[in-house]
Amino acid sequence: MSAVLADCRPQAAPPIAVVLLGTGVVGGALLKLLDTPAASSLRLVGAANSRHQQTDPRRLAQRNLREQLRGEGDARDDAALFAALEASGAPVRAIIDATASASLAQRHAQWLAQGYHVITANKALAGGALDGWRALQAALGDGVRYGDAATVGAGLPVLSTLRRLRRCGDSLLTLEGVFSGSLSYLFNQYDGSRPFSALLAQARELGYTEPDPRSDLSGEDVARKLLILARHAGFALGSDEVEVESLVPPALRELDTAGFLERLAELDAPLAERHAQARARGNVLRFLARLNQRGRARVGLVEVPPTHPAARLYGTDNQFALTTTRYNTQPLVIQGPGAGPEVTAQALLGDVLALAPQG
Numbered sequence: 001m002s003a004v005l006a007d008c009r010p011q012a013a014p015p016i017a018v019v020l021l022g023t024g025v026v027g028g029a030l031l032k033l034l035d036t037p038a039a040s041s042l043r044l045v046g047a048a049n050s051r052h053q054q055t056d057p058r059r060l061a062q063r064n065l066r067e068q069l070r071g072e073g074d075a076r077d078d079a080a081l082f083a084a085l086e087a088s089g090a091p092v093r094a095i096i097d098a099t100a101s102a103s104l105a106q107r108h109a110q111w112l113a114q115g116y117h118v119i120t121a122n123k124a125l126a127g128g129a130l131d132g133w134r135a136l137q138a139a140l141g142d143g144v145r146y147g148d149a150a151t152v153g154a155g156l157p158v159l160s161t162l163r164r165l166r167r168c169g170d171s172l173l174t175l176e177g178v179f180s181g182s183l184s185y186l187f188n189q190y191d192g193s194r195p196f197s198a199l200l201a202q203a204r205e206l207g208y209t210e211p212d213p214r215s216d217l218s219g220e221d222v223a224r225k226l227l228i229l230a231r232h233a234g235f236a237l238g239s240d241e242v243e244v245e246s247l248v249p250p251a252l253r254e255l256d257t258a259g260f261l262e263r264l265a266e267l268d269a270p271l272a273e274r275h276a277q278a279r280a281r282g283n284v285l286r287f288l289a290r291l292n293q294r295g296r297a298r299v300g301l302v303e304v305p306p307t308h309p310a311a312r313l314y315g316t317d318n319q320f321a322l323t324t325t326r327y328n329t330q331p332l333v334i335q336g337p338g339a340g341p342e343v344t345a346q347a348l349l350g351d352v353l354a355l356a357p358q359g
């Protein structure tokens, strides 16, 4: 752990105390970053997974904290984590949510109201029901911040750009792009030469999809990101106002993960047909999110010509094309790796470091 974590002698409180919720792929990558000089102004005072937590400074300083929490630690109790934040004496106190838990996300507004900054990779509040988004907006202000860079594009400067444009009086007219690293990879690779299911199985092995690939293929994660962006742009859309085309056939939706993986080949015929039709017209398939000027939001598979910006993506790249009042001849395009634990953890760290009092 960093110098601040490793030295348990009494010392001046560093300016920022943090509690980390979630020590999975992203939380684990963040723990590694906390061990670097870039994080020397942070003190980790609590960490938790879904079953265990730790607030003992000596345990928190151990390099195998993530592994330890899998098998031991105190029982989960938010109050004890917050007590550790209070006891830190740090002038800035933040809760980092590196989970996908909807029930934790529902508490973000309450934490902000209690005076804690919230830094999140969890999209379930801002990209969930409109009531939750409104509660979040109402809880902001009074010096508390909501760090959300990791929720869209894994920290690509999308939300920050949108906010800056709005501060300058520019308005989003339309938005289009590829918001999922796994769906980007799948359709950048899919050329009809081998079944889609084989490509999907390979992408899953490479860690490019969720363990249950239906989380990606359903389009729901992309829809949440589109909602977050649309709401930041001033469109108060409800979650039922995004039209979502799922790539999972109805017969495969209710199966358990193992049952779904056994029947992957059922994805092949419909996608092969869509691909053949697109190719006959000289086009390619991309899984696009779109928001038009009237606030109509749609997520699904689209045929685009080879000259379309999304046709020229590589790997797991995300792309966000923003047409605004001032960027109206050509869109402002933000593109780059939009998934991955390291860049997502870095987005969380960046949002935490931005809380430091400016001297």
Ligand SMILES: NC(=O)c1ccc[n+]([C@@H]2O[C@H](COP(=O)([O-])OP(=O)(O)OC[C@H]3O[C@@H](n4cnc5c(N)ncnc54)[C@H](OP(=O)(O)O)[C@@H]3O)[C@@H](O)[C@H]2O)c1
Pocket (backbone or CB within 6 Å): 021, 022, 023, 024, 025, 026, 027, 048, 049, 050, 051, 098, 099, 100, 101, 104, 121, 122, 123, 150, 151, 154, 338, 339, 340, 341, 344
């Ligand atoms: N992976 C990426 O590249 C990426 C990119 C951008 C954004 N994200 C977002 O980042 C978040 C985390 O993703 P991940 O890939 O790290 O997921 P993950 O590997 O499944 O880890 C999730 C972690 O959250 C913990 N957790 C669940 N409920 C909790 C609770 N009530 N209290 C405390 N901890 C709880 C889990 O605990 P257990 O270990 O006990 O189950 C686990 O440690 C998600 O919202 C995801 O959408 C991920």
